[in-house]
Amino acid sequence: MKNKKKLLVLSVFVVLAIIFSVVYVVAVGNHYTLHTKTFLGTEQLPRLEIKLSDDSVVRMADARMENEELVVVFEALNPGKTTVNISFEPEDGFAPLHERAFEVNGFHTLFDRTDGVIRFNGFxxxxxxxxxxxxxxxxxxxxxxxxxxxxxxxxxxxxxxxxxxxxxxxxxxxxxxxxxxxxxxxxxxxxxxxxxxxxxxxxxxxxxxxxxxxxxxxxxxxxxxxxxxxxxxxxxxxxxxxxxxxxxxxxxxxxxxxxxxxxxxxxxxxxxxxxxxxxxxxxxxxxxxxxxxxxxLPPFDRDYIIILGCGIRKDGGLTPLLKGRVDSAVTFEKKQYEQTGKHAVFVPSGGQGADEVMSESEAMKNYLLSIGIPQEQIILENKSENTMQNMQFSKKVIEEHGGEIKDRKIAFATTNYHVFRGYILARKNGFEAKGISAKTKSYFYFNAFLREFIGLLVDQxxxxxxxxxxxxxxxxxxxxxx
Incomplete structure (x- = not known):
């Protein structure tokens, strides 16, 4: 079951709970059972006297003893407000017991609003x-x-x-x-x-x-x-x-x-x-x-692995950060081949900055070739300037190489603090991809939490x-x- 269906089921459940609550309160709310908290030490009901300021609003429907406590039931008659004074007769005459403030609404639900405390049957x-x-x-x-x-x-x-x-x-x-x-x-x-x-x-x-x-x-x-x-x-x-x-x-x-x-x-x-x-x-x-x-860890069935670029050295070599991304992609691909016999195509992604001697994708390609990855297993995306474009342009390159991306299984390799953002941006570009994580310094990682939190607030x-x-x-x- 997809998450949208789960949310639909949950929404229906919440709506039904609200409807049933309203129906139940309306059904039983025309009566109110008052527990007087008065314990008389006997199960014999004393003689009661009920005085109403407006006897057209409510009436006493029943009185009984429950575990030696006096319980009085009132019934709603008409919308309005009334005060109720309850007295009972001990051996030496009537003794005041309770003064209550009742209100009946248009649905004939009877509320006890004594001292600003709201009670009603069905609560x-x-x-x-x-x-x-x-x-x-x-x-x-x-x-x-x-x-x-x-x-x-x-x-x-x-x-x-x-x-x-x-x-x-x-x-x-x-x-x-x-x-x-x-x-x-x-x-x-x-x-x-x-x-x-x-x-x-x-x-x-x-x-x-x-x-x-x-x-x-x-x-x-x-x-x-x-x-x-x-x-x-x-x-x-x-x-x-x-x-x-x-x-x-x-x-x-x-x-x-x-x-x-x-x-x-x-x-x-x-x-x-x-x-x-x-x-x-x-x-x-x-x-x-x-x-x-x-x-x-993504399943070992990937067709393409996008390697997200970042800055390179002045001589065209890879920085430790970028090398970590490439090495993680290569390690994953080798494990995939060992377990399934299936090779994945590497997609180094990154354009050339104003202060760079070559594109980031070209620098990554040179490194891949130097460690034995064959030329035919590498396709370049060399126009992107940021992560959003990495995903956007890599999608075009993959579709030109292997057809519709929805029919292909994609992974992307990046530094650990950047993985979650990679998932988000791949989805924003209309395809699903699984992240391969490369380690980096902790102070990058902590800052990523906040970036993604801000992204969450803005996106949703x-x-x-x-x-x-x-x-x-x-x-x-x-x-x-x-």
């Missing part, structure tokens, strides 16, 4: 439905993530599955824990669960994010020293600073109020917590996918915007209702 079903939806989302995202990893389908949708999986797991686990250890019977309790879950999620991710932020900043310092002070080489430092500010605004909110007198509404604070946690989950998923893409911006809007809408709705 437990809504909580269980939410739990099952979270479980379904968790199951489906993990399934899709695992399926992408097994098939070598490293992509931004895979990152999204991983991020939502991390995010959703904490929500599901904590909601399940609260349901097993306490009774969620009102909207205000559900709001407290949502608040606590957000804090738990953010607090739990903080140690991991702190370590990663430090590593990113340190690797950027090394990168700047070795490669120069370019904006792209400072991403880790910027990320660490932004993350620290986010932590101060959320986990350090109380300290901000004390030290600076800065405060903001609880709703804004809660939205900040969930949005920051969401992006942290997406970043951690990006790290995981980028790492897994370097560990994936509308999906992220929709998800964030859903988070905001949920929190605002819960707080308004509560």
């Amino acid at each position: 437990q079903f809504v909580v269980y439905a939410a739990l099952f939806v979270l479980f379904a989302v968790q199951f489906m995202t993990l399934w899709m993530f695992s399926d992408c990893r097994k098939r070598g389908d490293f992509s931004y949708p895979m990152v999204a599955c991983g991020g939502i999986g991390i995010y959703n797991f904490v929500l599901f686990a904590y909601l399940l824990y609260r349901m097993l250890t306490s009774f969620i019977d009102s909207v205000d309790i559900l709001i407290s669960v949502v608040t606590e879950t957000g804090q738990l999620l953010l607090f739990g991710l903080t140690p991991v994010m702190l370590v990663i932020s430090v590593l990113l900043a340190v690797s950027n310092i090394r990168l700047i020293r070795n490669e120069g002070r370019r904006p792209v080489n400072m991403l880790g430092i910027v990320f660490a600073a932004v993350w620290f500010i986010g932590m101060v605004l959320t986990l350090g909110a109380n300290e901000l109020i004390i030290l600076l007198g800065i405060s903001y509404p609880k709703t804004v604070w809660l939205i900040l917590i969930y949005v920051i946690a969401y992006f942290e989950c997406m970043f951690l998923s990006t790290v995981a996918c980028t790492y897994l893409s370097t560990k994936y 911006k509308w999906n992220h915007i929709v998800y964030i809007m859903l988070i905001v809408a949920l929190i605002v709705t819960l707080n308004l209702v509560g």
Whole structure:
């Protein structure tokens, strides 16, 4: 089953859960069972007195003792509001017991709105439905993530599955824990669960994010020293600073109020917590996918291996970085031939820079010939100036050589920090390719995490915007209702 079909199944499940929840609440919501929390030490029902400010809105339908607790059932009659005073008669006359505030809506659903706490029959079903939806989302995202990893389908949708999986797991686990250890019977309790879950999620991710932020900043310092002070080489430092500010605004909110007198509404604070946690989950998923893409070994059935170019030496020789890419491609091809008897054609890809004596593809070809690769096993792509063009022009070269690329099995060889981007750009050019990873210095690798994370945000911006809007809408709705 393809991931689109899985998402369709999940969407149908969520819609059905919402529909069934609404139908169930409408069906049972015209009655409300009030557990008075009054235990009389007997199963004998006392004489009751019910006073209504408007007896056209609700009426008492039943009263009984359950495990020595007084339970009163009310029935909705007409839309409106009313107060209900409940008294019972002990041995020495009537004693006031409860004063409740009831409201009936247009669907004849009866709400208990006493002291701003909202309760109604069917609320437990809504909580269980939410739990099952979270479980379904968790199951489906993990399934899709695992399926992408097994098939070598490293992509931004895979990152999204991983991020939502991390995010959703904490929500599901904590909601399940609260349901097993306490009774969620009102909207205000559900709001407290949502608040606590957000804090738990953010607090739990903080140690991991702190370590990663430090590593990113340190690797950027090394990168700047070795490669120069370019904006792209400072991403880790910027990320660490932004993350620290986010932590101060959320986990350090109380300290901000004390030290600076800065405060903001609880709703804004809660939205900040969930949005920051969401992006942290997406970043951690990006790290995981980028790492897994370097560990994936393509099947030994490749027809072509594109070798992505980079700068060469002044004399036309290969830099260590480029040599590593070529050697990784050659090593893979030799293993493929040993195991299957099938040769792959090498496609060195890269044009000639203004300061280069020859094209990068020509330099790679010379090296391949020098280590014994035959001329007929090499075709050149010598016009590209960046990775996008590497893929775009290599596709044309392959189709000119061997026909439609969709009928060919392609691999590409590049440095480990660049593998995930290779998957993305191959797909953007309309073909599937599997990455072959070559090792390089760690400070390149860490910076790649951020580049791919930014790429994820840009490429899937509308999906992220929709998800964030859903988070905001949920929190605002819960707080308004509560």
